[in-house]
Amino acid sequence: MNIRIDGVEYPATKDRNLLETCLGLGLNLPYFCWHPAMGSVGACRQCAVLQYPDEEAEQAGRGKLVMACMTPVSDGARFSLETAQARRFRQGIIESLMINHPHDCPVCAEGGECHLQDMTVMVGHRDRRYRGRKRTFRNQYLGPLVHHEMNRCITCYRCTRFYRDYAGGTDLAAQGCHDHIFFGRHEDGVLESEFAGNLVEVCPTGVFTDKHLVHDYTRKWDLQSAPSVCAGCAVGCNTLPGERYGRLKRVHNRFNAEINGYFLCDRGRFGATWVNDERRLDYPGLRGEDGRYNAIDHHGALQRIVSSVERGAVAAVGSPRASVEANFLLRLLAGPARFCPGFSAVEQPLVGEALALLRASRATVPDIATMETADAILVLGEDVSNTAPRIALALRQGVRNRAYAMAAGLKLQDWQDAAIRNLAQDQRCPLFIAATAATRLDPVAARSLRLATPEIARLGLRVADALAGDNSNDYSHDNSHDNPDDHSVHREAAAIADGLRDAKRLLVVSGTGSGDIAVMQAAARVAEAFRDTGREAMLSLVVPEANSLGQALLCEGNGSPDLDALAASAEAGEIDTLLVLENDLYRRAATDQVDRLLANCQRVIALDQLDNPTTSASHLAVPAASVIESEGTLVSLEGRAQRCFPVFPPHAERHPAWVWLLATLKELGREAVSDWHHFDDVTRGCAAAIPALAGIAAAAPDHRFRNHGVRVPRQPPRYSGRTAMRANVSVHEPKQPEDEESPLAFSMEGLNRDQPAALLSYVWAPGWNSNQGLHRFQADVGGPLKGGPAGIRLLRANGGATPLPRHATAAFAVEADEVLLVPRYRIFGSEALSAISPGIRELVRPACIELCAADAERLGLADGDGVQVGDNAAALPLRIDDAMAPGCAGYTAGYRETAGLAPNTRQRLRRVAHFSPPGPTVIGSDRGGRHG
Amino acid sequence: MSELIPALSADELAAIDAEIAHAPYRDAVAVDALKIVQRHRGWVSDESLKAIARHLTMSADELEGVATFYNLIYRHPVGEKVILLCNSVSCWIKGCETLRARCREGLGIDYGQTTADKRYTLLPVTCLGACDKAPVLMLGDVLLENVNPAGLMATLGASGEEGT
Numbered sequence A: 001m002n003i004r005i006d007g008v009e010y011p012a013t014k015d016r017n018l019l020e021t022c023l024g025l026g027l028n029l030p031y032f033c034w035h036p037a038m039g040s041v042g043a044c045r046q047c048a049v050l051q052y053p054d055e056e057a058e059q060a061g062r063g064k065l066v067m068a069c070m071t072p073v074s075d076g077a078r079f080s081l082e083t084a085q086a087r088r089f090r091q092g093i094i095e096s097l098m099i100n101h102p103h104d105c106p107v108c109a110e111g112g113e114c115h116l117q118d119m120t121v122m123v124g125h126r127d128r129r130y131r132g133r134k135r136t137f138r139n140q141y142l143g144p145l146v147h148h149e150m151n152r153c154i155t156c157y158r159c160t161r162f163y164r165d166y167a168g169g170t171d172l173a174a175q176g177c178h179d180h181i182f183f184g185r186h187e188d189g190v191l192e193s194e195f196a197g198n199l200v201e202v203c204p205t206g207v208f209t210d211k212h213l214v215h216d217y218t219r220k221w222d223l224q225s226a227p228s229v230c231a232g233c234a235v236g237c238n239t240l241p242g243e244r245y246g247r248l249k250r251v252h253n254r255f256n257a258e259i260n261g262y263f264l265c266d267r268g269r270f271g272a273t274w275v276n277d278e279r280r281l282d283y284p285g286l287r288g289e290d291g292r293y294n295a296i297d298h299h300g301a302l303q304r305i306v307s308s309v310e311r312g313a314v315a316a317v318g319s320p321r322a323s324v325e326a327n328f329l330l331r332l333l334a335g336p337a338r339f340c341p342g343f344s345a346v347e348q349p350l351v352g353e354a355l356a357l358l359r360a361s362r363a364t365v366p367d368i369a370t371m372e373t374a375d376a377i378l379v380l381g382e383d384v385s386n387t388a389p390r391i392a393l394a395l396r397q398g399v400r401n402r403a404y405a406m407a408a409g410l411k412l413q414d415w416q417d418a419a420i421r422n423l424a425q426d427q428r429c430p431l432f433i434a435a436t437a438a439t440r441l442d443p444v445a446a447r448s449l450r451l452a453t454p455e456i457a458r459l460g461l462r463v464a465d466a467l468a469g470d471n472s473n474d475y476s477h478d479n480s481h482d483n484p485d486d487h488s489v490h491r492e493a494a495a496i497a498d499g500l501r502d503a504k505r506l507l508v509v510s511g512t513g514s515g516d517i518a519v520m521q522a523a524a525r526v527a528e529a530f531r532d533t534g535r536e537a538m539l540s541l542v543v544p545e546a547n548s549l550g551q552a553l554l555c556e557g558n559g560s561p562d563l564d565a566l567a568a569s570a571e572a573g574e575i576d577t578l579l580v581l582e583n584d585l586y587r588r589a590a591t592d593q594v595d596r597l598l599a600n601c602q603r604v605i606a607l608d609q610l611d612n613p614t615t616s617a618s619h620l621a622v623p624a625a626s627v628i629e630s631e632g633t634l635v636s637l638e639g640r641a642q643r644c645f646p647v648f649p650p651h652a653e654r655h656p657a658w659v660w661l662l663a664t665l666k667e668l669g670r671e672a673v674s675d676w677h678h679f680d681d682v683t684r685g686c687a688a689a690i691p692a693l694a695g696i697a698a699a700a701p702d703h704r705f706r707n708h709g710v711r712v713p714r715q716p717p718r719y720s721g722r723t724a725m726r727a728n729v730s731v732h733e734p735k736q737p738e739d740e741e742s743p744l745a746f747s748m749e750g751l752n753r754d755q756p757a758a759l760l761s762y763v764w765a766p767g768w769n770s771n772q773g774l775h776r777f778q779a780d781v782g783g784p785l786k787g788g789p790a791g792i793r794l795l796r797a798n799g800g801a802t803p804l805p806r807h808a809t810a811a812f813a814v815e816a817d818e819v820l821l822v823p824r825y826r827i828f829g830s831e832a833l834s835a836i837s838p839g840i841r842e843l844v845r846p847a848c849i850e851l852c853a854a855d856a857e858r859l860g861l862a863d864g865d866g867v868q869v870g871d872n873a874a875a876l877p878l879r880i881d882d883a884m885a886p887g888c889a890g891y892t893a894g895y896r897e898t899a900g901l902a903p904n905t906r907q908r909l910r911r912v913a914h915f916s917p918p919g920p921t922v923i924g925s926d927r928g929g930r931h932g
Numbered sequence B: 001m002s003e004l005i006p007a008l009s010a011d012e013l014a015a016i017d018a019e020i021a022h023a024p025y026r027d028a029v030a031v032d033a034l035k036i037v038q039r040h041r042g043w044v045s046d047e048s049l050k051a052i053a054r055h056l057t058m059s060a061d062e063l064e065g066v067a068t069f070y071n072l073i074y075r076h077p078v079g080e081k082v083i084l085l086c087n088s089v090s091c092w093i094k095g096c097e098t099l100r101a102r103c104r105e106g107l108g109i110d111y112g113q114t115t116a117d118k119r120y121t122l123l124p125v126t127c128l129g130a131c132d133k134a135p136v137l138m139l140g141d142v143l144l145e146n147v148n149p150a151g152l153m154a155t156l157g158a159s160g161e162e163g164t
């Protein structure tokens, strides 16, 4: 198919609108309201072009103005972008937008990466003719993450279209009309959506900006950045952290068509600035007799590590949040039998089972983009909004496939957003949720059930049976036919199976978040049963941390000791030196247990970024570079190995853990590493040694790669003031640090174009300073990057070679004075590092126990009581929450206070006398006064 | 928090529920519900807005968007009578500005203002559809045609007494 634009023939694809087509051809056509992920509504009128009905009209220059974003392309269609009529119109639009827009670019956090600036320059609007008063607004306090400056609004409606239509938020709306439309909340308050931070990138102006960046500001052109991967959860969203003066300033989305696309969750976007925390370790600290730490240099530290390791029996605890390489080296150091992967004792078999199921299942293990193609979804026991938030956003898109199907019937194209939403209203693909409590996805679910964990597993098994047309199985030990609850589970399962009748692509989501292996197994069975009916099934199992699956792959099938086993061998005096890698053990087990473990080892060496109870209990604390300052491979929940690169060189004596460990192994004279000098050698060594990880070396090009003969720069071409940056220390400009480990450069020299996707270090193209310039890096507008996919899938299914386990689950019942303890995760708080990042810190609420009112009454407890769970020492405040399933007590998971609690155990709750609840978190420290 | 939200009265709830009865979704009656409450209370306060939103199971933020889109839903207290003075083309030609000036002089209020005794609020409105009888204004629910500036104050007073 061909179209003509300004007299030139261009190829075009059907199902594309003219704006996408033009951008894809590299033509500069300005726009505001269209967004590649959200389609067109034709609201801003900025993308006007002239369309000619035929050749004759084209010759005569007689056409009509059309909005490119609302115009489908068709073979032989003729357009003009350049004709004076279209240009004047587009200039007029910008001029009218500028009537109310303030002249505040110099103090605007968007300046230098502002789509409005780019478009204004693009249309050539220069002189302001308007001399009247500008409309002004009062800004709102929207919480500690997003800053609001409404005067800059150009009324493109992208914010509400993202926040409400795309992400399902309800507390941001367009208010007012004509000249005073206001985008904000009904009243000041924290934006509720966990995706609110995307407003920063979605808004083409400086209305919504990153509050942390606003208060610690650097222009985009002065930020150094490198491709990184979010360490917030196991989804593995791609990020672009930006640094200046050795401080992380902000995190932007790094487009990956298969994973995060254009959007991150707020844990990912705002949860990495902990790397600036003053509790970071800068120098190795050796504990003296008096219990205080003395700083030593890296030679001294290395010597101590080496002599400790040489002196006696070594054991090591790795970390599911540390890179594959660091864990691999540590495992090499301690030996597989003495290497504990660093999960909690409860979590370790769960993650292992998740991996085993992914291998055993014949269902597809989907990436995020593939999840969005599902036409039916079943979520079993995993609260993805809190454990793997980006998946929740994908599920919200998945349920819209009904709308697209309806639209296709009317020959509407997928980008015709307003028409499709109007057509479908609230018709959605079926989403079924079974959880121990309410979830944020409930409002878009066809059915959401609150069930105790074992009931969720039974529901899953019954759905699987119903899909297989088999009603003979009885999954309870007792005679469940007399159990009324069982009938309801049976009925619900039948209803769900019935609801899946017309589905063609089922996505089943579950994971370790329920704390129960049986739930994941049931999920796998549903996927399998659906697949057996000849339809497409997808199975996604959420694991807890950024490299949980990598850790499971590293330790697969070799019976690595868990923390309990380690504690036992420490007890037996079998550990002289314990090495702990990037892991605060006090979040993995009860305090007294960890105390004992550490006390039973003669020497504890902790490699970590931050001061925490584990480093404070160590004899030698060794500072490690963070994920932002270090190279590393992380394996996401779909088994995708992805490479992070350091954004800036680490300060002081912070070195990447792999550097410390490789140096140790070399000092020890270990044969295996004698030829290893670079990070790539470690990666390759790991790939060679561990068959399951064989692919990791291909996750990104190695350090010898050159892009057209040069490196890929981390600093944009206009990076300024480099000679002056350290002038307060010395007027002599130091040489730029060299990067011996990657093809990136800590400078602006090099070529940020045509590189493999894993090496995209910033998004900028001439004329496109904002993130909208991304289309210049995409092969197809809105589609994959020109540089191919980033990362590599490691999981190879064994094609059903091992049968899926089929376990009976006891019907759920609790004694009159008992509850079933179930984990409750929080997007802000359950992940330790993001929880101390400024901003998020203000949103973290103390851990608690949650019960529904009926259960509280049954147990004689009241809201605000302090309760103790079993023998767990810490008392926790009780919250009455009717969103809890009956019989279940939710405990806030991932907190130190709850580290000793075992999920899905029956417990008694004891009220503590004289309980003083933890003080409320101060929210809104910049509230009042500071609205500008 | 909840004690700040005065519950909707039985009358208001009944009227709103009657609308809901023939609407596809609860929030489809947002405008009607706002009008009902405004009829009872004269205007829609933040508390009323939240109460309506809860009854319609929509967020206050979304309802605020609806409420503030329509300039005849009052989100500020208004006087007993609202004077809607047409200032569109015909009425402008026929001297609505003089009427506005008369209100300033006689009542001491301009657009958007309410008299100290809370009797009148003056608001501009765009074309009341009675251009042939311009200039026109609405006093409460009553349309006044061919308004004579000289007699405006008297008209207001008289009509005020006839009242609703």
Ligand code: SF4
Residues within 6 Å of the ligand: A152, A153, A154, A155, A156, A157, A158, A159, A160, A183, A202, A203, A204, A205, A207, A208
């Ligand atoms: S706030 Fe930003 S995104 Fe929203 S309408 Fe205004 S300019 Fe557009």
Ligand code: SF4
Residues within 6 Å of the ligand: A230, A231, A232, A233, A234, A235, A236, A237, A260, A264, A265, A266, A267, A268, A269, A388, A389, A390, A391
């Ligand atoms: S979903 Fe997970 S990986 Fe993605 S941005 Fe959020 S925390 Fe990071």
Ligand code: FES
Residues within 6 Å of the ligand: A019, A030, A031, A032, A033, A034, A041, A042, A043, A044, A045, A046, A047, A048, A067, A068, A069, A070
């Ligand atoms: S981008 Fe086409 S009308 Fe806004």
Ligand code: FES
Residues within 6 Å of the ligand: B086, B087, B088, B089, B090, B091, B092, B126, B127, B128, B129, B130, B131, B134, B136
């Ligand atoms: S212009 Fe006043 S009624 Fe039409």
